[in-house]
Amino acid sequence: MAHLVEVTDQSFNEEVLKADIPVLVDFWADWCAPCKMIAPIVEDLATEYDGRVKFAKLDVDSNPGVATKYGIRGIPTLLIFKGSKPVGQVVGAVPKAVLKKRLEQAIA
Secondary structure (H helix, E strand, C coil): CCCCEEECCCCHHHHHHCCCCCEEEEEECCCCHHHHHHHHHHHHHHHHCCCCCEEEEEECCCCHHHHHHCCCCCCCEEEEEECCEEEEEEECCCCHHHHHHHHHHHHC
16 A cells, blocks of 8 residues: 655655655645545545655745745645656645546646
8 A cells, every 4th residue: 555755844855855756845834624534535545655755745835945946836736747847736625537647648
């Protein structure tokens, strides 16, 4: 079973930008109800895309540097990185089908 990697401002470069496969980063916070709603969907996708996409979570309250760098103003925001650049973005709690479509576009 796949797992989500907890990333920080310090580990973001190594875990996300240097990854050899696309990475979906879930920008979230503990107090965010929509973040908690989307978390099980992200975990399901992590299992479904195991080996093809890496999944990471970044707590914006504890790690404001990366969130600021990528202009994260609302959470949950999911950024898909490929080749160290963001290639897709989803903001808000969206259905699983929407996330799958964005992932498929990014890894195509």
